[in-house]
Amino acid sequence: MSRLPRLRSSPDPSDPPIPSIATTLGFSMSTSTLGYKRKAEDDLDAEALDQPRKLPAIGNGATARPLAASRSALNRPTTITGPVAKQPSGPQRLTRPEPPKLSTSAPRRTTRATSAPPKQLGLSTGLIRPSGRVVSASRVASGSELQTKEFRDLKNQVASIESTQLANAERLAQTMDAERAKVAELEANHRALSLELANAKSLELDKRRELVSASDEIEKLRMKHAKEIMELEMEAKSKAREARELADELRLAKSDLERERDNVSNLKATLSHQSTSHIALNAQINALQAQKAATQMQLDALMTTSSDKTLDLETAHRRILDLEQDARESEMVRRKLHNMVQELKGNIRVFCRVRPVLTSDLSPSSSFTSNLTPDDEEKGREADITFPDKRDHKEIVVSSSSSSAMGSERKEIYNFGFDRVFEPESTQVEVFEEISFLAQSCVDGYNVCIFAYGQTGSGKSFTMEGGSTEATTGMIPRAVNQVFKAADDLKSKGWEYKMDGQFLEIYNETINDLLGKGEFDKKKHEIKHDKSGTRVTDVNVMPLQSPASVTSLLRVANSRRTVAATLMNERSSRSHSVFTLRISGTNTHTGESCEGSLNLVDLAGSERLNSSGAAGDKDRLKETQNINKSLSALGDVIAALGEKAEKGEKHIPYRNSKLTYLLQNSLSGNSKTLMILNLSPLAAHLNESLCSLRFATKVNNTMIGTAKKQIRGSS
């Protein structure tokens, strides 16, 4: 590479053409040229440039010429040991070459034109012999002639050499000129080649740029092509999908078409069937039109009949109105007669009911009769009670035996007569049959009061409220059912009824509301009497729509009743309970209205103080005193009512107890009162039973007197 600048610099034509320079230049040229050529070839090979024509010519010239110059340079007696740069330059060296310096290596560089051996030169100059040893001067003097001759020969040889050298120099100069011309030519070639190379390079650069731009273009095209391929593929896919969808649609369309074809064929079949039907229907229409004409004739006949029937209907309607009027009048008559019958029977009546002996009567603590002790058997012994009136069931005979002071047994027989006596076997149904007419009376607008009277455990609650089964249902639910049924029956006669219920308890002369809410009733209630009837302040009055609502009302009330244990009955009730059903009715046809009430009273136990075991218990004593006081007041009121009916004006002591004051309106006037005397069948309760029987007889006798007077009044 370092030689290239020298090649590029223009050569100086004044420089002497020395063989070493020529040789060196030739070599250098050759090397540079070869290097340049190799580079150019490499470039050409690499870049595939097509310029092979001039480069071989340069290479050949460069190698041929320097070789000749080199051969001439070697003839010089100068040892060439270094590169061209060490050689002296200048024209004098070419024209006057200095004699070569001798050295040990000189003989090897001797040209073939020299015939004398190198040792002669060494002898004449006292220099070195060919053998290499130094010869002394005394030995040289003896042969001076020889030496002179040799010197002359040598001088001749030198002259010859010099002439040869001159000739060579001339030849060399010529050669140099030729070489310079060639160098100039080569340099021209080189410049041309450089130019070509520069052109080629610029061309190459252009080509490279073109190539790069072409590559970019190709890349762009390739990307564009890839994109187009992708788009085409996508389009192809979309087309394929569309094709599939179209194929599906085609398939569906084909199936639709097939179905439509089926439909068309079905419709054709239907059409032909309809045509047949149409023909048949036409025939039917014709037949029906004929029938219609016949029916029209019948209709005309019926219209004639209808007008006759309308006349008949109007007549019947008038007749119905007349009959309804008759029915209403009959209803009024029925009510009057019913009431008259009730009055004939007695507005105050007394029934007597003896309950059966119970298993619990034998042993209050045990229901197993097999373990009875003599004491238990005595407790469970039946009293001597007979029922002699087997036809009318109005008599009861109680026999009592006692020992006299003399030790003889004394037997007493008590005969009592009542409106009805129910034996222990009597059922609830039989008892209710006798009192159901009272339910009708309260629907007709009368006040009805039914008492259950008797000692504790005699069966008052069982009679009034009953048990849980249909057969043991008591008088209260049966009477309520009857009232609802009677009210329902009267609907056809224009009567509409509204019913309300209340349930009160009188305990120790205090009124408790058994339908109250929350804790037990602590309110102070007062009894008020006015034109609209009897009212108790601050008590719940429940509207009753059905007998079922009455049942739930009774359940609520029972759960709140005050129950205290006594010796007589472990569930003994120590209060009077009063259930009141108020009935108000209006007749939409006649405008009449009525108000009645049904009072069902379960009285507290009527036992005496000593037999109740309450004598030693202060609270129980007070309870029993209050119960006896109110029962006594009830008896007094009933007796006074009897006297009043018998003798005229008489003060009725209603206010003597809460019970009589509460029931004032249901006991006075034309109200109906029924007392059911409940008796225990046990001998142990005989004295209590006799007391109750006497009380009931007193009431019954009052009724008899009243009834006699009423019968007289009626007749």
Ligand SMILES: Nc1ncnc2c1ncn2[C@@H]1O[C@H](COP(=O)(O)OP(=O)(O)OP(=O)(O)O)[C@@H](O)[C@H]1O
């Ligand atoms: N006619 C009857 N048939 C069957 N059992 C009866 C009859 N009468 C009453 N009993 C039963 O006798 C027992 C006492 O009757 P109940 O409780 O009705 O007496 P009570 O007079 O109401 O007593 P209290 O005054 O303590 O309320 C109850 O077990 C009841 O079932």
